[in-house]
Amino acid sequence: MRKLATTIALLGLLGLSTSSAFAQKGKGDAKPKVKTYDFSGDTIEGDLVRPEGTGVDAIGVTNFSSLIRIRKEFIAEIIKAAEDL
Secondary structure: OHHHHHHHHHHHHHHHHHHHHHOOOOOOOOOOOOOOOOOOOOOOOOOOOOOOOOOOOOOOOOOOOOOOOOOOOHHHHHHHHHHHO
8 A cells, every 4th residue: 555655646746747848838930039249349458366475386396215126036036936847
């Protein structure tokens, strides 16, 4: 019974929302009004507004140590791995 009531309520809400889209009918032969704006006589005068003070550079150059470590025993490990084959 609860499912039936929920379904009817949802269908009612959907019916109200979709019926409002069809409520207004447009004029079939009416052409849309065209508006034109003429800004040719308008002169805009003004100054460039900039913030006062000094700029703060948040990105600094930082030198980090390399994350690559050179292994000196690498050649010995390759030879040992070749001998195990």
